[in-house]
Amino acid sequence: MISEIPIWRIKYLPKTLNEVCGRASVKNRLKEAINQRNFPHLLFVGVEGIGKTTIANLFAEEFLGSYYDANSKLVHANVPLSDEEMKLARSEAYVSTNKLGSLAGKKITTPAFIQVKIKPFIQLKVLGNAPFKILIVKSFDSLASNQQAFRRLMEIYGTNCRMILITTNISKIIDPIMSRCQIFLIPPVNFSSFKELIKTIAQKESLKIEDGIIEILYKISEGKIAHAIDLLQLSSISGDAIDSETLYENSISPKNEMVRALLLMCFKGNFPKARELSRKIQTSYKFTSQEMFQVMLSELEKIPISRYTRTELINLIAESDFRAIDGRDTDIQVSNLLAKLCSFSEYL
Amino acid sequence: MIYLAIRSNEKIPWVEKYRPTSIKDMALPVAKVGRQKVNLAEELRQFVLDFFKEKRNLNEANQKIRAYNRSHEEKEHKEELKLGLEKAAILLEGPPGVGKTTIAYALANDLNMEVIETNASDIRTKAALESKLRETTKSRGIMDFVVQSKKKIILIDEIDGIYGVTDRGAVPTILKLIENTQFPIIMCSNEYKQSLQSLYNKIRKFEVDSLTNEEMLKIARKIISKEKISNLSVNDLNLIINKNDGDLRGVINDLQGISQGSSDKDSKDLILKLNRDSTEEIFALISDLFQKVNSLKEARDLTNKSDVDYNFLYKWVNENLTSFIKRNNEIANAFENLSLADEIFGRIRKNQYWSLLPYFYDLFAGGVVLSRKIRSSDEGYRRIVFPRYTSTGFFSLSINEKSIVEKIQKKYKISDIEVVQEFIPFLRVLCNSSRKQLGNVSNWFELDAKEKKILK
Numbered sequence: 001m002i003s004e005i006p007i008w009r010i011k012y013l014p015k016t017l018n019e020v021c022g023r024a025s026v027k028n029r030l031k032e033a034i035n036q037r038n039f040p041h042l043l044f045v046g047v048e049g050i051g052k053t054t055i056a057n058l059f060a061e062e063f064l065g066s067y068y069d070a071n072s073k074l075v076h077a078n079v080p081l082s083d084e085e086m087k088l089a090r091s092e093a094y095v096s097t098n099k100l101g102s103l104a105g106k107k108i109t110t111p112a113f114i115q116v117k118i119k120p121f122i123q124l125k126v127l128g129n130a131p132f133k134i135l136i137v138k139s140f141d142s143l144a145s146n147q148q149a150f151r152r153l154m155e156i157y158g159t160n161c162r163m164i165l166i167t168t169n170i171s172k173i174i175d176p177i178m179s180r181c182q183i184f185l186i187p188p189v190n191f192s193s194f195k196e197l198i199k200t201i202a203q204k205e206s207l208k209i210e211d212g213i214i215e216i217l218y219k220i221s222e223g224k225i226a227h228a229i230d231l232l233q234l235s236s237i238s239g240d241a242i243d244s245e246t247l248y249e250n251s252i253s254p255k256n257e258m259v260r261a262l263l264l265m266c267f268k269g270n271f272p273k274a275r276e277l278s279r280k281i282q283t284s285y286k287f288t289s290q291e292m293f294q295v296m297l298s299e300l301e302k303i304p305i306s307r308y309t310r311t312e313l314i315n316l317i318a319e320s321d322f323r324a325i326d327g328r329d330t331d332i333q334v335s336n337l338l339a340k341l342c343s344f345s346e347y348l
Numbered sequence: 349m350i351y352l353a354i355r356s357n358e359k360i361p362w363v364e365k366y367r368p369t370s371i372k373d374m375a376l377p378v379a380k381v382g383r384q385k386v387n388l389a390e391e392l393r394q395f396v397l398d399f400f401k402e403k404r405n406l407n408e409a410n411q412k413i414r415a416y417n418r419s420h421e422e423k424e425h426k427e428e429l430k431l432g433l434e435k436a437a438i439l440l441e442g443p444p445g446v447g448k449t450t451i452a453y454a455l456a457n458d459l460n461m462e463v464i465e466t467n468a469s470d471i472r473t474k475a476a477l478e479s480k481l482r483e484t485t486k487s488r489g490i491m492d493f494v495v496q497s498k499k500k501i502i503l504i505d506e507i508d509g510i511y512g513v514t515d516r517g518a519v520p521t522i523l524k525l526i527e528n529t530q531f532p533i534i535m536c537s538n539e540y541k542q543s544l545q546s547l548y549n550k551i552r553k554f555e556v557d558s559l560t561n562e563e564m565l566k567i568a569r570k571i572i573s574k575e576k577i578s579n580l581s582v583n584d585l586n587l588i589i590n591k592n593d594g595d596l597r598g599v600i601n602d603l604q605g606i607s608q609g610s611s612d613k614d615s616k617d618l619i620l621k622l623n624r625d626s627t628e629e630i631f632a633l634i635s636d637l638f639q640k641v642n643s644l645k646e647a648r649d650l651t652n653k654s655d656v657d658y659n660f661l662y663k664w665v666n667e668n669l670t671s672f673i674k675r676n677n678e679i680a681n682a683f684e685n686l687s688l689a690d691e692i693f694g695r696i697r698k699n700q701y702w703s704l705l706p707y708f709y710d711l712f713a714g715g716v717v718l719s720r721k722i723r724s725s726d727e728g729y730r731r732i733v734f735p736r737y738t739s740t741g742f743f744s745l746s747i748n749e750k751s752i753v754e755k756i757q758k759k760y761k762i763s764d765i766e767v768v769q770e771f772i773p774f775l776r777v778l779c780n781s782s783r784k785q786l787g788n789v790s791n792w793f794e795l796d797a798k799e800k801k802i803l804k
Binding site: 004005006007010057074076078079138139230233234237250253254255269271272275285286287320323326327328329331332333335336339340342343345346 | 662663666670676677679680682683684686687688690691693694695697698745759760761763764765768769770773774775776777778781782785788789792
């Protein structure tokens with residue numbers, strides 16, 4: 001028996017497609033595909049955190065059976081390449097001479113991400129008795145203009161490898177990709193399945209939890225199971241029965257809390273301290289400046305201020321975000337925003 | 349040998365005086381093709397000899413083709429053969445002062461050939477470039493027909509600065525001239541350029557690394573013993589070598605500069621001046637900028653006078669602004685100027701609009717410091733700090749972080765970003781609640797003591 005897994009969200013991960021909580025329609029469609037031993041390229045769309053990648057992984061596992069390890073791969077498209085991978089891409093850079101339509105006769109170079117992470121996998125033939133390989137690409141929308149290169153790959157290597165593309169934002173996917181895929185809109189869990197799951201967990205971990213609390217849990221976590229289980233685990237540490245207060249207390253993520261503290265510090269007008277704190281947040285969470293601005297924006301919405309003030313502040317954030325796109329030093333743009341917020345404090 | 353005769357002449361730069369004239373006298377730099385180490389001297393030698401052999405074969409074959417064409421009709425004409433591109437030219441890529449030019453000259457000397465050197469980045473118009481390159485690659489002066497003169501090797505320096513390298517016009521020009529060259533071409537470049545990628549695909553590229561500090565120390569000691577300099581210790585030499593960061597030419601120039609500098613100053617001071625010059629200068633510049641400048645013109649003059657790299661200077665302004673400007677509205681004003689300056693600078697670099705540079709200067713220097721209404725020059729000393737904080741804007745992990753991320757990913761398959769931004773903060777909260785939790789979690793992920801600390 002494997003040793004007890006201390007983290008509940010890993011412990012209660014579904015191990016087969018059937019065990020996935022709720023989403024019956026999606027599961028049925030996928031089971032059809034498994035029965036027919038065939039499916040086209042797939043595109044999974046849904047809010048972040050509801051289980052798209054888990055479902056994709058389990059589906060691939062069930063489809064390929066014992067040939068899963070050799071014939072499937074999960075790639076994160078939003079993680080930048082490390083230095084060694086970039087060097088590899090440059091030193092073995094080559095030119096594609098495929099001629100398609102308006103690109104006929106031109107020599108095209110493939111982007112580094114595709115060269116290093118995708119091509120080595122899909123160019124190899126299927127190993128064993130599986131109909132094709134499966135490539136799962138997470139955060140596909142972060143590829144932006146590199147999606148064009150994928151379009152060619154899907155056509156050329158389609159028989160050898162099927163792709164499951166996962167994205168949160170369907171408007172960022174280009175039309176040619178959408179037309180080559182079967183689209184699955186993955187909804188969050190419905191309340192009744194969610195309740196069942198939480199009740200099972202509570203029983204296994206000997207927790208006392210009432211129905212009303214499960215409803216609050218569902219609301220706070222917005223139907224995202226991993227968050228809900230995390231929250232459950234954090235709230236259960238004290239050992240008492242779980243009530244709504246403990247839930248709300250534990251639901252504030254440390255990252256958002258720190259940014260909120262940052263904003264409040266700005267409103268007090270202490271610029272040097274604010275800058276120090278913001279740099280600390282950026283290094284410990286490895287935020288890019290754009291992510292920083294987004295979190296600041298979402299935290300700003302929760303602070304009680306007048307509508308006029310809020311609009312002004314949103315304007316400031318927007319301006320800084322805009323300048324950070326062209327600018328060379330994002331620290332200056334963030335510092336500029338903080339300085340403006342601090343000077344704004346005189347009017348609050 | 350020639351170099352003995354002019355040895356006594358002080359005016360010859362030491363870089364020329366001590367340049368090795370034969371491969372066996374050189375400390376060869378390390379060279380790689382892709383990731384394989386190669387013997388650069390051997391490869392170059394083989395390349396040159398092969399070139400002439402191939403050329404000869406080609407010329408013979410072409411003569412036969414021409415004879416055939418003369419006796420046949422137009423439609424049966426055969427095309428003349430051309431030399432393959434990768435046999436006609438190679439590229440040496442490496443930082444300055446590493447030995448690229450030297451090895452070409454030394455090789456030519458050993459093979460009893462001449463070098464024709466030309467610099468690609470000097471030429472400003474496309475037409476001038478084409479004509480200059482045509483005359484170097486095809487030159488067969490009248491003397492070549494009269495007297496059996498030496499074979500030539502063509503050296504094209506600074507190919508990464510060639511006209512058109514920023515907008516893809518460069519590679520076709522380069523390829524055209526390589527096609528028809530009569531002599532082997534060695535090209536030198538300082539860095540990888542994306543717009544030359546199609547060139548790199550057609551010819552061999554050797555990446556040349558600099559010599560090690562120990563090798564440079566050996567050479568430096570040989571030179572100072574030949575020049576009879578007695579007041580430089582090994583420590584001083586190491587200072588010079590470190591400052592030059594792999595550039596042997598820079599080291600030799602510095603040695604010459606010190607020995608031929610003013611004779612009444614202690615040479616050690618001179619060396620230290622070489623090092624501290626930049627940082628002390630910046631400190632002085634920043635405090636003058638904030639405390640003494642009263643108008644835009646004065647700010648301009650101050651920044652023009654110094655030759656501190658503006659890439660760095662505005663980061664210093666960013667870091668030290670708060671030591672001098674204390675009021676929130678003035679800080680906001682100053683940062684507005686600085687942020688505009690940064691945006692302009694980004695656009696300048698991206699689109700090469702260098703004519704906008706004066707705005708950048710005015711904004712980050714004058715605009716920032718003049719945000720303060722009340723300034724006094726006898727404000728006293730303010731602490732100035734080095735801009736240590738660098739926001740790379742990219743997601744990159746330190747070694748400690750990488751190890752814990754890998755261990756977590758073994759058991760739970762999520763991306764690096766998710767681990768750092770979501771999962772580890774959650775684990776921290778979980779582990780802070782009780783010792784037992786910390787123990788359980790770190791046992792399950794098999795973390796060692798250092799990694800466990802990250803979760804505290």
